[in-house]
Amino acid sequence: MAIEISRLRRQFGQHVALDDLNLTIAEGEFVAVLGPSGSGKTSLLRILAGLDHPDAGTVEREGEDLLALDARRRGVGLVFQHYALFPHMTVAQNVAFGLRVRPWGLRPRAAAIKARVQELLKRVELDGFAGRYPAQLSGGQRQRVALARALAIEPTLLLLDEPFGALDAQVRGNLRRWLRELHRSLGITTLFVTHDQDEALEMADRVVVMNRGRIEQIGTPEQIHRYPATPFASRFIARSQVLSGYLEDKVIHVLGRSWPLEHDGIDPTLAIAVHVRPEDIVPVCHQDEGWSARLLSVRHVAGTARVALHVSGLDEPLDAVWTERDWLRHGVAVGERINVHFQTLTVFAEGGEGRLHARIDVHPPHATSPVTVGPWRRLEA
Numbered sequence: 001m002a003i004e005i006s007r008l009r010r011q012f013g014q015h016v017a018l019d020d021l022n023l024t025i026a027e028g029e030f031v032a033v034l035g036p037s038g039s040g041k042t043s044l045l046r047i048l049a050g051l052d053h054p055d056a057g058t059v060e061r062e063g064e065d066l067l068a069l070d071a072r073r074r075g076v077g078l079v080f081q082h083y084a085l086f087p088h089m090t091v092a093q094n095v096a097f098g099l100r101v102r103p104w105g106l107r108p109r110a111a112a113i114k115a116r117v118q119e120l121l122k123r124v125e126l127d128g129f130a131g132r133y134p135a136q137l138s139g140g141q142r143q144r145v146a147l148a149r150a151l152a153i154e155p156t157l158l159l160l161d162e163p164f165g166a167l168d169a170q171v172r173g174n175l176r177r178w179l180r181e182l183h184r185s186l187g188i189t190t191l192f193v194t195h196d197q198d199e200a201l202e203m204a205d206r207v208v209v210m211n212r213g214r215i216e217q218i219g220t221p222e223q224i225h226r227y228p229a230t231p232f233a234s235r236f237i238a239r240s241q242v243l244s245g246y247l248e249d250k251v252i253h254v255l256g257r258s259w260p261l262e263h264d265g266i267d268p269t270l271a272i273a274v275h276v277r278p279e280d281i282v283p284v285c286h287q288d289e290g291w292s293a294r295l296l297s298v299r300h301v302a303g304t305a306r307v308a309l310h311v312s313g314l315d316e317p318l319d320a321v322w323t324e325r326d327w328l329r330h331g332v333a334v335g336e337r338i339n340v341h342f343q344t345l346t347v348f349a350e351g352g353e354g355r356l357h358a359r360i361d362v363h364p365p366h367a368t369s370p371v372t373v374g375p376w377r378r379l380e381a
């Protein structure tokens with residue numbers, strides 16, 4: 001069922017963990033809440049689950065006040081990062097637990113519970129494991145039991161808090177695909193908390209980017225990755241890096257190059273930040289093209305060359321991701337110089353007119369012009 005969160009606020013002493021949060025989750029949607037440690041993700045989940053109460057704000061499910069309901073009556077299934085299975089109970093007893101502790105009147109009969117447990121274990125591909133104890137399971141299997149237990153009560157909202165956080169990369173990858181499939185077949189409205197960008201972008205229908213208790217951006221993985229709406233989202237999601245740049249007399253200056261900007265009546269003295277993504281820093285063939293850089297290091301990961309570069313005029317090194325083909329073609333060794341080109345830059349501007357951003361497509365590689373600029377987009381406050 002659709003969930004509508006309005007103006008949710010939670011404060012611990014002086015610290016604001018959730019700051020006026022607004023979010024609508026559509027029926028059956030799989031939404032990832034993505035943010036760094038301390039951004040408020042778990043605080044949000046705990047409130048939805050009924051484990052905590054907000055200082056202000058409302059949560060409605062199809063018009064019903066969710067916050068007024070006792071946790072056990074909310075129809076919410078919950079899975080945490082650290083296996084919250086009961087170690088002294090078998091897998092079957094763990095899965096049945098949520099049904100056994102239901103309020104009287106909602107509690108099914110023993111035979112119905114047994115049948116439901118069997119069905120759920122099949123669903124999470126663990127039939128045959130009913131009599132085992134949690135200690136006799138792998139980490140991935142335990143999380144699937146935790147999920148079966150959360151699903152037992154037939155929740156209308158599933159809350160997953162870093163459910164794969166403690167697992168190794170391969171198991172994690174498999175479980176992501178498996179969970180996505182499970183969601184497709186069950187269609188339960190799901191909120192999935194993670195601080196892992198790839199996990200959020202790979203799995204979710206929509207991603208909510210959180211920072212310091214506030215939502216920075218909500219969008220599809222594609223929108224968020226291609227058009228990060230704030231400097232934070234750009235750095236955190238697209239792993240963008242900041243170049244020195246400034247705007248003067250309708251001209252943007254970046255590392256010794258300058259381009260005229262379309263202004264559309266925008267204040268030409270706005271302070272700007274210029275961002276570049278690792279995949280947009282590409283090697284070029286000729287000495288007189290692009291920007292001069294020195295190769296600091298290279299790592300070969302998953303068919304790509306991850307290089308660190310020192311670009312003249314910048315204090316911090318830049319990370320770039322090249323294809324192995326590019327890497328072999330340019331044959332540069334650590335310590336040597338190579339010229340690079342920034343294919344696309346994102347300009348964020350802030351001033352009296354609010355927050356704005358524009359994309360600059362710089363092409364072809366050897367020219368400082370022409371460039372395609374903008375359009376400027378006004379960002380939501």
Ligand SMILES: Nc1ncnc2c1ncn2[C@@H]1O[C@H](COP(=O)(O)OP(=O)(O)OP(=O)(O)O)[C@@H](O)[C@H]1O
Nearest residue numbers: 012015017035036037038039040041042043044195
């Ligand atoms: N019970 C509490 N008492 C005091 N401060 C708290 C409490 N719970 C959370 N906080 C603070 O609120 C902020 C948000 O915490 P929260 O656990 O929601 O973050 P998170 O995004 O889930 O982080 P992580 O990814 O590390 O789990 C943090 O600064 C945290 O220290």
